[in-house]
Amino acid sequence: MKLRRLGRTNIEVFPIAFGGIPIQRVNEETAVKIVKRAIELGINLIDTARGYTDSEIKIGKALKGIDKKVYLSSKSANRTKDGIYEDVKISLKNLGINKIDIYHIHGVNDWETFKKIFEPDGAYFGLLKAKEEGLIDFIAVSSHSNDILAELIKTDKFDVIQVSYNFIEIEPEEKIFPLALEKDIGIIAMKPMAGGVLPNPRLSLKFVLQKEFILPDPGIESIEELEEDVEVALNLTPLTHEEWEEIERTRKEIGTTFCRKCDYCQPCPQGIPISTIIRSESFLKRLPESTIRQGWFYDAYLKAQNCTKCGICTTRCPYNLPIPDLIEKNVALVKEYLGE
Template identity: 25%
Template sequence: MRYSMFGQTGHRVSALGFGAMNLPGVPFEQADAALNYALDHGINYIDTAAGYRNSEEIIGQSISHRRSEYFLATKTNKRDYASAKEEIERSLVRMKTDVIDLLQIHYVNYVDDYKAAMAENGAYQAALEMKAAGKVRFIGITGHRPELLTKWVAKGQFDQVLFHLNLAQPFALDELIPTLTKMGMGKVAMKPLSGGFIQPVEKAIRYPYSQDVNVIISGMVSVDEVKQNLAAMELEVEAEERQELEQLAQQLGAHNCRRCNYCSCPIGVTIPDIMISSQIRNTFGLLPKGLGFYEKQKESIMSCADYEPCKEKPLCEQKCPYHLPMQKVVQETAVSYYK
């Protein structure tokens, strides 16, 4: 396992982080075994959030007795002071710990959200207060807009950033990661499989592993998944493989969707998933989770071309900050995937 100094925190963290978002979906015994196996095999970064159902409670039940062995990161998606402080205090109780190593202001994609969180009575004030009280060690931010995150960290108010980085979403490499490196901040990449679309798994994980990040958060729910993720990181990425991965990322990232979720479809198409998986689907095919997504979305995708209010000017495209041809991709999917 590769370890690196996590920004300016003074902590050494494992390159593979345990993403606990999906643990509430499996039996407790399975989650408990996965978490403890991860710790036994060198993973020392645990990532969760107050909004991940009872994920924090599972962590508290499973590994709080091993608290000295891991760096604990959680999140609040509250924007006001009172709600954020209440949620942070609840997280401490749920995870059976006296201190949260990293508290992140979560899912900040809109300028208004950022302003609200950073205002005088915002969530950031609550995080600072909890830090002063010794209940939070470091403060970070998460989001899906790498160019906005780059601007928002410029004032030096955060210790870390959590961002997308995978073969289909390499966009953090442009400005965000170089900025974080220059500022000496913690760099955490999430969704190496892009939510269950990218395969093969080993290749998917080795791409962010080849980049300048401290931790790659991979969602794991079983001992077998932990083993699979660890195996993907056994060997360092050499120059030839890195070049191959870079070329593949350029190809799979051609859709240009950041998954900022500004777009919303009146007939229920989950547009970012269609956009991001479009190139993956054509190149590698889909993982079972991706196949399941397309089956669930079939009716909505097939209805896109017939939705009258969008025929002249697609409603989704009017909201996209990147001006992407979303309607065209959705309708092409309807023809090519379900033919």
């Protein structure tokens, strides 16, 4: 098994990272067992975020007594210098450590945010301060917009990026990877299974692992999932003809309804966060119950019920998705989940 170099950080990592979103959904004892087992199996980079409710805390408890080197990555969606600096300190406390290896500005998905983080009181300078004080080693950024991420890479201010990549979302192959490789920026591939939407998790992960310069970051919430992912990584082989045929079939089946989160459909006259609501299936699989029932996702669900099917979003979508129908379908899905 060959370790992967995470760009100019020169961190040598196991072929997959541990994605910390789903452990929000399990109790602390279970989460600790999963993280400890991941480390036993060789995973040496764990990714979490301030926004993942108690994920940092659970990971911190799992790390107690571990004598192996484990690299940690966390994130904050705070856009201000002081705000993200304070979030770094909270992350350190939650994780029970003195330094975090990689810290991301989380979800720079629109141009307003892009501009904000580089202002004198913006988040980038908060992470620069944290780095100068030895609280973090590397400054990183995540984004669901390939256009924005390309411009973030061009600033040459980030050592690591997180980008959505799977066999449906292949745009990064042309827009992101060449730019990042040119600057030797580490690439973490979030959502290698498209947030749980793709029907064959093993094949989905195998597809992403084919590119050795990428570190896939699958979300894991059970020992069974963990061991299956590790087995795929340890026994990686080229994709077969039959596997490529399955990928093409899945692309055709899902491609007509799969949202790439580009948000070209926005703004919605009714204020509906379209890319959020039409990805409800993924969120219902990954988010904690509290967020689904009363957090930002529930707010999106409430707004989505105001859809008038005006069709403006459909004219803007570069993938010709039937957005009003998808909104209606996903509102019904959430309503059923909530028992309303």
